[in-house]
Amino acid sequence: MDVLAFLSQPAGFDIGETGGWLFQASEPLWQAFLVGLSNTLRVSLPALLLALLLGAALGLGRLSAAPVPRRLATLYVDTFRNVPLLVQLLMWYFLLVEWLPDPTDALPLLPGLWLSKGGLSFPWWDAAQGQWSIPVQEAFNVQGGAAVTPEFLAVALALSTYTAAFMAEIVRAAVLSVPANLLEAAETLGATRAQVRWRVLLPQAWRSAMPPMSNQVLNLIKNSSLAVAVGYPDLVSVGNTALNQTGQVMVCIGLMMGTYLLLSLLVSLVMNLLARKSRLALSA
Amino acid sequence: MKKTPHLVHWLWWLPVAWLGWHMLDWAVLQATFRPDLAACRAVMHDGACWGVVQVKGMAWLFGRYPEAERWRPALAMLAWALSLAWLLRSVWSVDSRSVAWPAAVLVLSWPAGMWLMWGPGLGLSVVDTAQWGGLPLTLLLTACSLILSAPLALGLAWARQMGPGWLSVPATAVIEVVRGAPLVMWLFMAAFVLPAWLPSAWDIGPVSRVLLVLSVFSAAYAAEILRGSLASVLKDQSEAAQVLGASWWITQRVVVLPQVLRGALPPLVSHVIGVLKDTALVMVVSLHELTGSMSLSLSGDADWRPYFLEAYLVIAALYAAMCLGVAAVGKRLESRWPAQGAQR
Numbered sequence: 001m002d003v004l005a006f007l008s009q010p011a012g013f014d015i016g017e018t019g020g021w022l023f024q025a026s027e028p029l030w031q032a033f034l035v036g037l038s039n040t041l042r043v044s045l046p047a048l049l050l051a052l053l054l055g056a057a058l059g060l061g062r063l064s065a066a067p068v069p070r071r072l073a074t075l076y077v078d079t080f081r082n083v084p085l086l087v088q089l090l091m092w093y094f095l096l097v098e099w100l101p102d103p104t105d106a107l108p109l110l111p112g113l114w115l116s117k118g119g120l121s122f123p124w125w126d127a128a129q130g131q132w133s134i135p136v137q138e139a140f141n142v143q144g145g146a147a148v149t150p151e152f153l154a155v156a157l158a159l160s161t162y163t164a165a166f167m168a169e170i171v172r173a174a175v176l177s178v179p180a181n182l183l184e185a186a187e188t189l190g191a192t193r194a195q196v197r198w199r200v201l202l203p204q205a206w207r208s209a210m211p212p213m214s215n216q217v218l219n220l221i222k223n224s225s226l227a228v229a230v231g232y233p234d235l236v237s238v239g240n241t242a243l244n245q246t247g248q249v250m251v252c253i254g255l256m257m258g259t260y261l262l263l264s265l266l267v268s269l270v271m272n273l274l275a276r277k278s279r280l281a282l283s284a
Numbered sequence: 285m286k287k288t289p290h291l292v293h294w295l296w297w298l299p300v301a302w303l304g305w306h307m308l309d310w311a312v313l314q315a316t317f318r319p320d321l322a323a324c325r326a327v328m329h330d331g332a333c334w335g336v337v338q339v340k341g342m343a344w345l346f347g348r349y350p351e352a353e354r355w356r357p358a359l360a361m362l363a364w365a366l367s368l369a370w371l372l373r374s375v376w377s378v379d380s381r382s383v384a385w386p387a388a389v390l391v392l393s394w395p396a397g398m399w400l401m402w403g404p405g406l407g408l409s410v411v412d413t414a415q416w417g418g419l420p421l422t423l424l425l426t427a428c429s430l431i432l433s434a435p436l437a438l439g440l441a442w443a444r445q446m447g448p449g450w451l452s453v454p455a456t457a458v459i460e461v462v463r464g465a466p467l468v469m470w471l472f473m474a475a476f477v478l479p480a481w482l483p484s485a486w487d488i489g490p491v492s493r494v495l496l497v498l499s500v501f502s503a504a505y506a507a508e509i510l511r512g513s514l515a516s517v518l519k520d521q522s523e524a525a526q527v528l529g530a531s532w533w534i535t536q537r538v539v540v541l542p543q544v545l546r547g548a549l550p551p552l553v554s555h556v557i558g559v560l561k562d563t564a565l566v567m568v569v570s571l572h573e574l575t576g577s578m579s580l581s582l583s584g585d586a587d588w589r590p591y592f593l594e595a596y597l598v599i600a601a602l603y604a605a606m607c608l609g610v611a612a613v614g615k616r617l618e619s620r621w622p623a624q625g626a627q628r
Contacts, residue, residue, distance in 0.1 A: 068296035082557070082607035083600040084564035087575055091596040098590065099329060225466040229568055240472045249477050257465050264464065
């Protein structure tokens with residue numbers, strides 16, 4: 001495998017944000033790729049969780065009988081779906097680094113949770129000390145705990161709020177796709193409203209929501225490559241730097257493609273498992 | 285479903301009113317509408333500074349295009365808008381006039397407008413494509429990549445769905461490989477790899493390279509939309525047409541294609557909106573379309589830099605207006621040409 005030999009050469013470039021990974025320019029190139037992949041996943045997974053929660057709330061909000069949440073959810077979906085993700089990302093980033101207070105005077109969101117231009121500090125398990133490390137405000141900075149950068153926050157917020165708008169539409173369509181007479185039949189058979197909701201509506205809606213949901217999950221992971229616009233070093237950003245440094249175009253593209261392909265296979269696998277589970281629950 | 289009591293409805297208004305009041309306070313009551321830096325600085329971020337639009341608006345719309353020549357992209361945009369309006373009017377006219385002419389004029393208006401912006405042979409100064417920017421660039425990247433991707437998407441969809449193995453395997457590979465990686469990666473390829481690989485005589489300039497990537501990317505996604513619709517057109521219809529003596533081409537053109545397009549209309553409209561939004565990404569390879577030219581005009585200006593938020597909001601509103609416009613036209617098209625089985 002002579003073509004791949006360059007991957008064990010020193011990378012020759014630093015990565016701005018490694019998420020606790022000790023990486024230096026002298027480490028081999030393949031480690032740089034791993035740092036890029038870990039950065040992609042590190043920002044995609046929390047964003048995904050947030051997007052699912054927000055998307056479900058918005059989707060149900062759009063179906064609500066109360067006019068205010070219904071209109072608010074509609075306004076949200078129409079706004080966030082029709083503005084390019086990049087514009088939203090840059091806007092979040094600008095808000096975070098321009099409008100927030102300096103780290104000398106961080107904003108206490110909750111006890112132990114500090115937000116400032118320097119990022120978000122939160123409590124973290126300190127393995128060396130064997131206890132929780134709680135961040136505190138000190139003269140020049142917030143010390144202790146763990147912290148994420150404003151770049152990370154901007155990417156996570158933009159990805160989750162944007163994707164949530166699309167997920168809301170999927171949730172809404174999935175709930176509406178369950179035939180009304182099915183719900184009426186269940187009620188006629190004496191099921192309570194909660195039973196109709198959880199035992200009849202949810203499994204059916206779940207099943208029809210799965211395929212478009214896995215598309216959105218993949219979109220979110222792929223869209224995390226926009227992070228390059230605010231300088232967050234994700235897989236594509238690292239891969240592009242490596243490509244320009246080494247000139248090994250085919251291998252670098254191949255590595256990126258292969259990684260995304262693997263991720264998409266993984267997502268479809270998980271989604272299929274989730275869908276199968278609901279089918280079993282339905283037939284039982 | 286039981287109705288929620290009215291009190292709960294009223295409680296919802298509390299957070300809405302609070303949020304609405306703060307937004308109104310910032311955007312209108314405390315805002316400065318004149319391009320007056322001192323007044324903007326005096327209120328800091330307590331009130332919006334909309335004067336930034338007056339000072340920088342033209343730079344956002346036209347990017348780095350030479351100031352004295354801005355009438356050229358403006359004229360091009362006018363021509364595009366008029367030909368689009370003509371096409372839409374003929375689509376909705378009561379008598380079934382052919383839409384072929386307006387469609388042809390619309391398609392031709394794009395290269396004509398680009399020629400006007402470029403300028404050789406017209407007695408005008410030549411403006412290199414590297415200097416193009418702003419709204420005209422956003423519009424032409426969107427429209428040209430959609431126009432170029434249409435035949436490619438049809439070909440890929442047909443090849444994958446109905447073609448023999450030696451056609452369907454490569455078509456599947458192209459579609460899956462292109463869709464497998466993010467657009468940002470393909471744009472990097474277009475900007476950094478393509479020029480290094482191609483002989484310099486073949487250098488087609490940054491705009492054309494990006495246009496090429498956007499077209500192929502759009503085609504791969506559109507092909508999957510068309511393929512889904514193609515699979516739903518019943519096979520016995522084309523068999524019936526062929527029994528009646530129609531050739532394969534006639535069958536596809538008269539029987540299959542119209543149904544495919546009708547069935548695929550709603551996802552195709554979303555696709556058009558997606559391409560329009562995706563053009564913002566060309567900013568990462570230093571082409572300054574609407575988003576990029578706005579960013580460029582403020583990031584280098586220490587005076588107006590603090591008012592990025594106002595600028596983003598204006599640009600976002602512009603995108604939202606364009607996307608909602610496309611969606612509204614799509615809705616009308618859907619009612620004009622309902623999908624098979626949904627006919628009145």
